[in-house]
Structures are given as structure tokens and as C-alpha cells.
Amino acid sequence: MKSNKKQSVKIPAFEAVGVVCAQSIGEPGTQMTMRTFHFAGVAEHVPTGLPRLIEIVDAKKEPKKSIIDIYLKSSYARSRPEAEKIAKELASIFVSDVADVEDDLETLTIKVTFNEKDGKGQGVTFAMVKKAIESFTGEIKTDGNSITIKPAKEVKTPKKSDKEKKEKKMTAKAVRKLSQKIKDALVRGVRGIYKAVVIKGNEEYFIRAGGFNVLGACENSAVDSKRIYTNNIKEIERIYGIEAARNAIVREIKEVMDMQKLFVDIRHIMLIADAMTYAGSLKSIGRHGLSGEKVGVLGRAAFEETIKHLINASAFSEEEKLIGVTENIIVGQTVPVGTGKIKLVMKAKNRVQK
């Protein structure tokens, strides 16, 4: 028998890979410092270190702060001004960012005053603001740097009972509501992407922004849609599928560990990612995910919510098959792992003679 590299690296049968994986990540985890690092440029605090690790493993719907890395097609990625131009196109700017929106409840009008200073900084012109506001119904009057809107009567599909109400004038409440809507109206950019910053990567410039609207960003022709990335794993799963989500989990955990200068073998991280995704959808590690789906009653009861599991098991007359490790320890048997899995098998007689 030739012992080759491949053989020597193979994991032996019945090795407790899960426990070893948990320990290999858990131990360096205790050394994680409370010091947090910051992403260059993005002013907001993005969780790193332990909080981020917990976030990944819990499979949260939306991370505390999503980040999107937008790479550009080569013709745009060479120079900073080019990239910055795209960044400005992508970053969402709302009316309230560049203008003061005031509603006058007496005359039931809304006055939008364009702030030239803010607008210049964002590269927004009055015309753009006007365009954004024009989407709302109503009488629009322009006066220098300000727009006055007299909202029209609501164009509601008339219900049968309130015929009179149809004729009713715009209420103050509705004006308030509308002014809020105007404030949130998009002047420019992609909704859900904000605070875009150009960063110099390896020999090219790319954009890092808050948010995770991958599809929205890809609509821009300058964006290299093949390399776009976000740290929102749920979003990756939704758009690119479960395999991509698995890779994203591996990448994100690796990044957290690297940032703290902790070394964990990639295979341990891969095992975690596999465990979270093998069923075809993202599953968290914990009560609501992986641990909650254990086969044995005793194993689940030993983890969390003991009584709930015991009562449910009794209601359905569940049988404990003693498959897991915890169950067997509770009962006082050898654990079906490592040496505990080995059973003696005898070879058939004729084979021996041969």
C-alpha cells in the first residue's frame, strides 16, 4: 500500500468533525478582542468580530449594517474621477437631502425649497429635484429655487358608499402624509444604496456603499454585474442561490477571523457553511435552526426549552432512538462517535480460504 498525500489527509471514519469544528472556531473566538475595525470610508459602524460572527451564524434576515461592493467595468475602473461619477449615480439622494420641505396646512400646500449649497455638493440640480417631485399629482408652481405644490384631490377609485367623500377636499392629514412622501422621494441613484465611496483596490477603483440592492445596482451599465458583492447573506441566497450563500458564509467568517488575526482552518468554516445550507435554504445554528431539528427528544431537551420538547414528545408518543451523542451520554451508554461506532465484523469463511 502506497501512502499518498491524499490518503493521509482523509478524515478517518467516525471522526467527530462537528465537535472539532466547534472547538476550532470557539477557542479562537474567546480571544476575539472587543476592538472593532472600520471599513475605510463608510462612516457607519459595521459590526465585525464576535458580533458579526454571531450575526452570520444566526442567519439574520438583514445584518445590522449591510455593505455592498460594486466593481466597475474596466473602462470605468481605471480612474478615480470616473468611478466617483458612477458612485454619485448610484448613491441615493432624497429630496430632503437637498431641499427643505415645508407643508403649509392653512393653504394646504407644500413648499420645497432647493438648497443650492447642498445640491452642489451632491451634484444635484434644481431640475432634477423638480423632476422627482413632478411624479406627484398636483398643481406645481416654480418660483426661483422653490416649488410649491398644491396637491390635487385624491384620485381614488370611488367606493360605492362614500360618493360625497370623493368630492372632499384634500385634508391636512393627507398633506402631511404627502410631504413626508416628497421628502423620501428619490432624486437620483438606486434605492437602498447610500453613502457610496470609491476605494482603491488591487489596481482598480471600486465602490463601497451601504445597503444591499444588488439588482438595482446592476441596472447601471457601468457596473460589472459579475463581481458585485454584498455582505447580506440572505440577499445572496435570494438572488444567486444557496451555493452562493454557502460561499458567502465561508468568505464572511474567514474575513472576520482574518481581521482579528486568528487562524482557523478553512475546512472548519466550510463545515459550518455546509451545515447551514445543506438543506437548500439558510438555516441558523441554534434553537430555531440546526439544533432545533435534532432527531432525539433528549438531545433537544438537553439543549434548550426542555419542557416544551418533553411535552411535545409525550403528546406524539415519540420514540428516542438514541442516535445522537448527548442522548447516549444521558442514558449512560457509549457515544456513537470514534471508537464507540466500531463494531466487530467477521469475514465470511470462503473469502478467508481464497
Add this chain to the structure above:
Amino acid sequence: MVKRRKKRMAPEKTSIFLNGRVVGNHPDGKSLANRLRERRRTNELSSQVNIYYNSKLNELHILTDKGRVRRPYIVVENGKSRLTQEILGRIKNNELNWNHLIKMGIIEYLDAQEEENSLIAISEAEITPDHTHLEVDPSNMFGVVAGVLPYPEHNSSPRITMACAMAKQSLGIYATNFGARYDTRAYIMYYPQQPLVQTNLYKALKMKHKAAGQNCIVALTSYHGYNMADAIVVNRSSVNRGLHRVAMFKTYETEERMYPGGQKDKIELPTPEVVGYRGEEAYRHLAEDGIVMPESEVGGKEVLVGKTSPPRFLEEISVFGAVEEKKRESSLSLKSGEKGKVDSVLITEGPSGNRLVKVRVRSVKIPETGDKLASRHGQKGVIGLLVPQEDMPFTQSGITPDLIVNPHAIPSRMTAGHLLETLGGKASSLGGMLMDGTAFSGSTEEEFQEILKKNGFQEHGEEVLYDGLTGKQVKVKIFIGAVYYQRLHHIVSNKMHVRSRGPVQLLTHQPTEGRAREGGLRFGEMERDCLIGYGASMLIKERLLEESDKTVQLVCTECGSIATHDYARNRDICPICQGEHVEPVEISYAFKLLLDEIKSLYIFPRIILKEKG
């Protein structure tokens, strides 16, 4: 829109507060404050009153409350300290003392509030006309504990913190009346010494009468690896001569308690009829009154005070009509694993008027490997090896060190004070005088070097050493000097604990916990995880079942509940279904309890048995 905050105008007249309560007002609080202070200095006002003027709120606070932390300062007036050379001279002639200085208004105590109104100079040289006070001494910034540490200004602050914490654990003479005291636990050092390098505060507190350490000759080298990682190699011959020897006193006490119904404990020599009699051997040190003889050597679980108690429940009336009192044994005995000599016995009355006996047991704690020593610089270590003097390295003049400390203990911890004390201790012993290690003003390195040079020693404190084992000269010069070392009350013999078998808990049948109960060492969840990760299946079973709470329970094969053995009819029977097909099964007792508890939840757990394999 930024809201403009309304500026609160200070009232034109100063509000005057006495202990936080308004008592009136005054047109000029600042000058009033100064006049009040002047009165305090001329003794028209108590020296314990503090005056604080808040110019922002225009408030004057007069504080006479208890519980204000105050500290003394020298009063400075017009840029001049009130403590003049003339007064200093009178102090030297013993004409004046501290209390005089306070009465004369030279020294005053400030509290936290009044400090806000003062500008305090640290040294006389830096006084300007603006200063109001002068620090008595810069080393005053330290408290009682840190103030007795030598050269704290040469050490890193975490080490000072540690040194303070450890000084409180040092063994010496904790009270001069220790012979008359019956503390539950006390240590007295055999030959305590005052340190060679002292601070002013140490002298002021007269700490040498309560010394807690000894001056040791310390060499900074390695010794065959026995002082790695903060271990200390100790000269066994020094130990035999009494180095760091300590006597431990432990007081045991028992009381004749009263019970409802007029019954009472009795301190006496229990007779074999007493329930729970421990055998003649256990009582062999007791005199006729049931109390140990002083100076008898006791050990193990031997009885110190014999005591009997009335029965716990009223005895059934016997056939003969008379109630026969069956007394219970409740003697006081030495804890298992301890031994010593009975130092003294005290018989008094307890708080509720009962007879109370206290027995003080003494045992000598000679330093051994594992005991903890520390210098006054946060340099702690445990004894790693005891070496006979003849095997220790020696100097040209034949001196062998008492301790060998590893030089690796120094650089990363930055305790230069330790080295300075080593040098100072050496200079002190050569020069025949005590050295001053007071913070910021202690004796200097140069002074030490001069003394060393004068006595024909290498000025940096290094000496040529010779290997005690081979007699060969050690190739480098070794730094050697005298350092004050403290023995800390972490003594291995009081902590050592092993168990191979022993008591188990009543409820769970698992081993007890803790040294006092001869307990086992917990094989916890994380330890268990390690064995799982290792795949050592059989070992887990052994740890968690075989060596813990294994029981053999009978299980009914029909209904799956725990069955019992009926001794009267000598057969196994299931109490639930009355079936007799019962199998013995090895489970942990804790699992049996779990089944019982589940049953209490109105859930019936069944054990389904299968053939093994």
C-alpha cells in the same frame, strides 16, 4: 433649528449652604470664604470644617458633615509656605508636633470640595503667588498600602497594584496580642524582619513591629530550569534555619446548646452507649471533662471536645415505663487531613449564656514546593525547588543566596524597583544602615554604588558565582543582593486535594464537591466535549458513568418502567403492570432521577430494551 438655551443667571448675592441646606445669603461670598478660612486657621473655627465657594453658581458651602475624605496640606500664603525653617527647627527639637501645626494653621485638612478652590504645589520650589497649599510630601499620594512599597516610581503601575494586593496576603505578625486571640485562622511568622529598604510611611506607621517578611539574599539566575515561569528556587538550608517559617493557628469552637423542652448539650467524655460513638481511639486526647489537653498532638478526625446532645425525636416509652435517654454524639473534631498541636483551650460563655469551648490548634508550616512568595514589587512566584546549601551557587566570599529568581521575570514587567531594592538591600547590609525607598525621594542608585565600591564590591551589584555542584566558575557575573520577600498565605498543604474514592451526594449518588467534603474534581461539559472530539467513547462512559453515579436498575420489559426487587418473596416485580419479566440495566442514577421527574410532569417514559450489540 438650534434652540437657544436660556442662560441661568447666578444670583447677585451669594447663597450660603450649611451641609447642603440654604441658611442665608451674603453680598460677597468669596471674601467671606477667605475670612472663614482664616478663622479656621486661627482656631476660632473647628479645623474639621471645610469651606467651598462655587463661583459659577455663586454659592458658598460650609461643610461639617461626617464622612468627608480629607487630607492634609501645608498652607501657603503670598507665595510662601507657612512651614518655615524656624518651625521645622522647633519640630526637630520636639517642641512642636502635628497637632500643634494644625492648631497654628500651618497644616490644614481639605476635603474634595475645598480642593476645588485651591492650587496645590507639589514641591516648595514651584510655589507661585497663586498657590494656596503645598503638598506635605509627594509620596503622600499613596495610601497606607502603596505607601510602604519601596521605589514605586520605578515600577510599572499594574505591578504596584499587584504588590499592594499581595502585601495584604503576607504572613507576619498581624497583631501584637496574637497570643491572647482566638481568630478562626491566623498565621504568625517565626522570625519576621523589618525590611532593609523602608519608606517614610513604613517608619511612621511603625510597621516594623508588625513586620510581614524577611530579607533574603536573592540571585538573579536560572537554576537547572527549576525557576522557569515565575518559580523560585529556595535554599533548603535557609529554610531549615527558619526562613519564612510560619505557624498556623486554627480555632475550633463548640457550644452547649439549649433545645426546646429544657434539654441541653453536654460537654463530656462520651460513653460507648451514646448513639454514634466514634470508638475509643478518637477520644484518646480528652481529659475527664471531655476537653483536649493542651499540647497534645491531634490529627485526622480526632475529637477535640467531646459533646453529647439529647435525642432528636422523643424516645418511645420503653416497656419498663421509664424513658431511657439515648444521647447523640455531637463532638467537635479536627477536620480530616489536618493535624497539629493543641495550643490552648478557652472556656467561656457564648452570646446566649451557654458554655462555650474554643480550642486553638497550632501547626507549623515550613516552606515547601508550591508555597507562594512575593517581593514588594508585584514579583510573585511559587517555590519550584528546595536546594541544599552545598548545591547552591556561592560567591567569592562564600555567600549562598536564599532565593534564586529567574531574570526573565524582570524585563517584560518593568519592575526596575525590584532591582533597585536588591542593590539597596546589598548596600544596606554592607553599610550597616537602613536605606530609604520612599517614592520620589528615596536613596539613589549612586549612593548605593558608592557604598558597594567602598566595601570592595562591584558597583552594579554583580558578583562572580561558582556552581555549587561542580565548583566551576559561572561564566557570567550574576546580579545578587538582598530583597525583602513576603510569604503569602497560599500554602499548598492547605489546598492540596486528591480523591480516588469518597463520599457521594445523597440525591444524585454523584461524588461530592469541594476539598472540605473530600470531593471529586468536576469533569465538566467542555472536558466532555474534548473526549467526544477525540472519539474516546469508552473513556467518556467511564468518566460519566462508571466513576460517577452508575447504578443497576431493574426495567420491566413489558411496560418499560423501573421495576423493583421484592425481598419478601424474593422475586423481581414491576410495580406498574405487575409483570415479572424484568431485566437489569446499567444506567446513571441521574437518568433514573430524570425519569422520575418526567413522571412528575405527567409524562410516562418507557424504556424499550433491545439485545446488546
